[in-house]
Amino acid sequence: xxxxxxxxxxxxxxxxxxxxxxxxxxxxxxxxxxxxxxxxxxxxxxxxxxxxxxxxxxxxxxxxxxxxxxxxxxxxxxxxxxxxxxxxxxxxxxxxxxxxxxxxxxxxxxxxxxxxxxxxxxxxxxxxxxxxxxxxxxxxxxxxxxxxxxxxxxxxxxxxxxxxxxxxxxxxxxxxxxxxxxxxxxxxxxxxxxxxxxxxxxxxxxxxxxxxxxxxxxxxxxxxxxxxxxxxxxxxxxxxxxxxxxxxxxxxxxxxxxxxxxxxxxxxxxxxxxxxxxxxxxxxxxxxxxxxxxxxxxxxxxxx
Ligand code: G1P
Numbered sequence: 001x002x003x004x005x006x007x008x009x010x011x012x013x014x015x016x017x018x019x020x021x022x023x024x025x026x027x028x029x030x031x032x033x034x035x036x037x038x039x040x041x042x043x044x045x046x047x048x049x050x051x052x053x054x055x056x057x058x059x060x061x062x063x064x065x066x067x068x069x070x071x072x073x074x075x076x077x078x079x080x081x082x083x084x085x086x087x088x089x090x091x092x093x094x095x096x097x098x099x100x101x102x103x104x105x106x107x108x109x110x111x112x113x114x115x116x117x118x119x120x121x122x123x124x125x126x127x128x129x130x131x132x133x134x135x136x137x138x139x140x141x142x143x144x145x146x147x148x149x150x151x152x153x154x155x156x157x158x159x160x161x162x163x164x165x166x167x168x169x170x171x172x173x174x175x176x177x178x179x180x181x182x183x184x185x186x187x188x189x190x191x192x193x194x195x196x197x198x199x200x201x202x203x204x205x206x207x208x209x210x211x212x213x214x215x216x217x218x219x220x221x222x223x224x225x226x227x228x229x230x231x232x233x234x235x236x237x238x239x240x241x242x243x244x245x246x247x248x249x250x251x252x253x254x255x256x257x258x259x260x261x262x263x264x265x266x267x268x269x270x271x272x273x274x275x276x277x278x279x280x281x282x283x284x285x286x287x288x289x290x291x292x293x294x295x296x297x298x299x300x301x302x303x304x
Contacts, residue, residue: 014157015220017137018061020052021124023069023115024142028269037072038269039142044282047078048268050104051148052140057108059153061138065111065131067124076112081105120239122229129226136160139242141217143269145277150263153218159194160220165255166246169218170195171265175206181214182243184258197256202236202243213258215243216265224249 026038033041039049056064068075082101089098113127125139138153146152156167170184182202186195199210219242228248235241250256266277283293 014060014161015136015138016061017063017065017132017135018056019065019067019125019128019132019137019139020049020056020142021067021115021121021139022049022072022075022142023067023118023124024269026269028271029274035071037075039072040074040078041268041274043145043268043274043277044285044288048145049075049142050078050107051145052142053079053107053110055146055148055153056138056140058148059138059151059157061108061153063109063111065113065128067115067127068112069115069118076110079104079107079110120234120237121242122232122240122245125221125242125245126226126229126240132223132226134223136166136220136222139217139219139221143267144217145266145268146218146261147264147266150261150265152259152261152263153220155193156218156220156259159191159257159259163194163255163257164222165257166222166225166249167220167257167259168197168200168246169216170213170258170260171216172212172260173214175209175212178209178212178214179203179205181216182241182246183209183211184213184215185210186213186258189257193260193262195258195260197246197250197258199250200243200247200256202241213260215258216261219246221246222249222254224252224254228252 022037022039024038026033029038029041040047043051053064066075085101086098089101111131115124115127118124152169156169160167173181180203182200183204184197185199187198189196201210225245229240229245232240232244232248235244246256267273268277283289283296
């Protein structure tokens with residue numbers, strides 16, 4: 001767990017720390033998540049959370065803080081060395097699996113803090129204050145899996161370097177779905193995938209939502225968010241919302257931009273989307289993809 005990944009030297013100096021809140025209960029996947037953290041559910045043969053960590057590392061964020069909670073100990077185990085398992089694989093001469101097992105422990109410099117009394121996403125991010133210090137940093141939510149061919153986080157980091165302040169990820173959703181998300185009021189900028197935020201509201205009903213632009217789980221935040229969150233009381237659902245903290249930054253006149261994402265994204269916290277993610281990623285795999293696709297074709301045609 002101590003071997004840091006190397007940030008891409010060609011990137012401008014930007015955020016280098018990432019915060020990944022993983023204290024959520026995962027009730028949508030019960031009973032599977034009764035004893036297993038939802039973040040460790042496999043997408044093909046890799047935990048959903050490992051895709052998120054790999055995305056952060058690829059974007060040059062080599063120091064990660066997981067904000068965890070009760071019952072999530074297996075997450076730290078997954079990203080740690082497993083000497084007995086490694087020795088057994090070495091003895092069997094299973095180089096491929098040995099390398100896969102070691103890979104997850106060598107990805108990044110990883111830190112853990114427990115949220116204690118979980119009071120919402122804003123409260124989870126607040127636990128990262130001393131880890132982050134006075135630097136711009138990223139937040140990645142574990143339920144949003146972004147296809148690794150679609151470089152959302154890199155684009156957000158670039159926009160932050162160019163424009164300063166904070167940057168959120170936006171997705172155009174049908175109005176009927178906006179009440180599941182934070183929703184942005186925006187003004188155009190000179191770039192067609194970048195909006196300037198004038199307001200942000202957590203989970204509005206469709207009839208009062210200011211737009212159909214939903215916030216998805218990637219943020220690049222100014223460290224001023226911590227003061228804003230300290231002053232943020234409970235909001236939607238009685239929780240301290242990250243959305244309300246960012247809204248306070250906008251109201252103080254700090255720049256907050258949104259990058260519109262038009263790539264492939266899966267909500268692995270949703271059962272149907274989780275299955276879609278597995279199918280999409282499995283058919284594209286070199287090893288099992290061809291056989292799986294053949295079976296799937298037959299299944300869809302009613303033959304399997
Ligand atoms: C959280 C945020 C919400 C955001 C969403 C993205 O909600 O509070 O603003 O749109 O993540 O996935 P949650 O999904 O935790 O209810």
